[in-house]
Amino acid sequence: MxxxxxxxxxxxxxxxxxxxxxxxxxxxxxxxxxxxxxxxxxxxxxxxxxxxxxxxxxxxxxxxxxxxxxxxxxxxxxxxxxxxxxxxxxxxxxxxxxxxxxxxxxxxxxxxxxxxxxxxxxxxxxxxxxxxxxxxxxxxxxxxxxxxxxxxxxxxxxxxxxxxxxxxxxxxxxxxxxxxxxxxxxxxxxxxxLRPLTRVERTARRIADGESQLSVPDGYAVTEVGHLSRALNTMLDRLRTALHRTEASEQQLRHFLADAGHELRTPLTSLQGFAELLVQEPEMSPQRRQEAQQLIVWNAERMSRLVDSLSQLAKLGDVPAMRWQAVDLLSLAADSIAAVALQHPDRGIGLGALSDPQDDPHEAELDVVDVIGDPHQLAQILSNLLTNACVHTPPGTHVQVRFGTLRIRPHGRGTDVPDRTSANPPLAPGTLACAVEVADDGTGLAPPDARRVFERFYRADSSERAAAGSGLGLAIASSAAEANGGRLELDTRPGEGCIFRLLLPFRPAAASTPVPVSSTCG
Structure with a gap:
């Protein structure tokens, strides 16, 4: 009962x-x-x-x-x-x-x-x-x-x-x-x-059964069912975006672990091989022993640099730059050119002013480019860009460093447009930015390579760019640029060379405590 x-x-x-x-x-x-x-x-x-x-x-x-x-x-x-x-x-x-x-x-x-x-x-x-x-x-x-x-x-x-x-x-x-x-x-x-609600129910059941690309019909926008449908569609879009990001992050993590394991495996294998050689052949000649010891030291240094680079990327992704102070980009660029020129004496590296045909005449008077940032990280960005231009271009390629100020405009520098790649978000139009460009007149990059150039451990397959390296330099430079509140971007086309551009929002030198910018390494 x-x-x-x-x-x-x-x-x-x-x-x-x-x-x-x-x-x-x-x-x-x-x-x-x-x-x-x-x-x-x-x-x-x-x-x-x-x-x-x-x-x-x-x-x-x-x-x-x-x-x-x-x-x-x-x-x-x-x-x-x-x-x-x-x-x-x-x-x-x-x-x-x-x-x-x-x-x-x-x-x-x-x-x-x-x-x-x-x-x-x-x-x-x-x-x-x-x-x-x-x-x-x-x-x-x-x-x-x-x-x-x-x-x-x-x-x-x-x-x-x-x-x-x-x-x-x-x-x-x-x-x-x-x-x-x-x-x-x-x-x-x-x-x-209740017919509109019944349609929502049927669509929700189909989505729950696995058809995740469906959307709830929201043709009744002025009713409660219409508002519910729009809210559900917004929630579904966010869930799909989160799932795609999760899948992409997992895929990137797998690639990262595979690449890191591959990069570490090579020097470790060399260390193990030469160490076993020294142990198994104690009576080898002094010349061969010295050669083996040098190779052991070289592979150890290579592995140490790789570990340091990964550690630096992790730090840049976790915390923003902390050592904020006024930095003169002109002096920083000159010092970086001098340091790289010693390592690559056969390269011609020039220094000049950055011109923008749409600049305001009053803004063009800012010939001294001072920014607020971490001087060590900014110097590392310029060093990585110059080293990348010298190492990964054919012999005889001319490298030019240009600096100046420019105003961010829609579809201009500092924004996302075709033939431009960046792992950092675009800058807001109207922002006055300090810019440093590292340009070369080499062969340029193909679009598939350009889209992945800022990924960790990625190296182009072309013969001109097949030099040794871990593939972390541009990833570190991009993360450091975002940690300093800026953006690192690449303009390139096959046969027209590459232009790496560092953009930092202009701040007066008196601003001793700028707002830290959160960073996410890509």
């Missing part, structure tokens, strides 16, 4: 809405009908009370009582009473007289007590009494007569009860009809109204 409420409970939203609407509509109709029924009954009863109040027995009736005819049980002059009135008399001693006067030929009347004291009626106030026979009721009123007698005038409530009963059955019929109509038409209206 306890399970019946659960079985009868509607399981669908449509059934609950129809049931709720049916109960509300039926209850409202029944309440209105009950109020109307009570009002009708009260109004009809007031009409009867008005007739009783207005009726006055004629003087001849009191004369009959005085002559003792009523006491003898003689009922005369029935034609003197209109309609269905009944008149009863109590003598001066309070006893009801046996006779009565009626206008309907007799029949059952009100159930009156034998004594006036048991009647309990106040003079001039109507009351309701049961009939002597059957289940009817009468409305009675008392008045004072001659010589201390009391007169009781009564009217039946048969018509009132019949009208009330008919109204009650009519109300019940209307309530049942309304309930049936609400169930039939309400089901149709609710089904049509």
């Amino acid at each position: 306890r399970q019946w409420p659960r079985r009868l409970k509607p399981r669908s939203l449509r059934a609950r809405l129809v049931l709720g609407a049916t109960l509300l509509a039926t209850s409202a109709v029944l309440l209105c009908q009950a109020a109307g029924l009570a009002l009708l009954h009260a109004w009809l009863t007031d009409q009867v009370d008005g007739r009783l109040t207005r009726f006055q027995p004629m003087a001849r009736l009191y004369q009959d009582v005085a002559e003792g005819r009523m006491a003898a049980g003689v009922t005369t002059r029935n034609d003197t009473l209109p309609s269905d009135y009944r008149v009863y008399f109590y003598d001066s001693d309070g006893h009801r007289l046996a006779g009565s006067l009626s206008g309907d030929g007799g029949g059952a009347g009100p159930r009156l007590p034998r004594s006036e004291s048991a009647l309990g009626l106040k003079n001039g106030r109507p009351a309701t009494l049961a009939a002597t026979d059957g289940g009817g009721t009468w409305r009675v009123i008392t008045r004072s007569g001659a010589d201390g007698t009391r007169v009781v005038v009564a009217l039946p409530l048969k018509e009132v009860d019949e009208a009330t009963s008919r109204m009650l059955w009519f109300s019940l019929t209307v309530g049942v009809a309304v309930a049936v109509g609400v169930v039939l038409f309400g089901n149709l209206v609710v089904r049509l109204g």
Whole structure:
């Protein structure tokens, strides 16, 4: 028996809405009908009370009582009473007289007590009494007569009860009809109204079953279902983006671990091989022993540099640059050129000003480029860019370093446009930036290589760029640029050389505490 409420409970939203609407509509109709029924009954009863109040027995009736005819049980002059009135008399001693006067030929009347004291009626106030026979009721009123007698005038409530009963059955019929109509038409209206929600439900089920590329239809933008659909689509887009980012991050992590393992495996294998050679051949010649020891030192240094580069990338990705101070890019560029020129004396490296044909004349007067940043990281960026240009270009390639200021404009430098690659977000248009360009007139990079040039351990496959290296220099430079609040980008086309551009938002030298910029290594 306890399970019946659960079985009868509607399981669908449509059934609950129809049931709720049916109960509300039926209850409202029944309440209105009950109020109307009570009002009708009260109004009809007031009409009867008005007739009783207005009726006055004629003087001849009191004369009959005085002559003792009523006491003898003689009922005369029935034609003197209109309609269905009944008149009863109590003598001066309070006893009801046996006779009565009626206008309907007799029949059952009100159930009156034998004594006036048991009647309990106040003079001039109507009351309701049961009939002597059957289940009817009468409305009675008392008045004072001659010589201390009391007169009781009564009217039946048969018509009132019949009208009330008919109204009650009519109300019940209307309530049942309304309930049936609400169930039939309400089901149709609710089904049509919930059709957009049903579509959302079906689409959500398909998405849950694996069709993750679907979107919830949101053609009803002004309704709650439309707002829900838009919110679900926004949530789905964010989930898809998060999933894609997670997949891409996992893929990059796999590639990174594979590349790191490969890069570390080579020097470790060399170290192990030469160390085993020294152990297995103790009698080898001094020349071979020295050669093996030099190779061991060289591979150890290579592995140490690789580990240091990975550690630096991790630090740049975790915390922003902390050693903020004013840096003169011109002096920094000159020092970097001098250091790289010593390592590559056969390369011609020039230094010049950066020109922008759309520069404002007032901005062109800023010939000394001072920025706020970490001098060590900025020097490392320029050193990596210059080393990359000298190592990965054919012999005879000319390298040019240009510096200056420029205004970031839409589709200009510092923004994402075709034939431009960067692992850093673009700068906001209108920003005044300090720029350093490292350009070469080599063979350039193909678009597939250019898109991956800032990835860790990535090295182009072309013969001109197949020199030794770990593939971490540009990744470190890009992360350091973003850590200093700037952007490192590459403009290149096959056969037109490469232009690596470092852009740093211009800040006055007096700004000793700039806002740190969070960094994410790519």
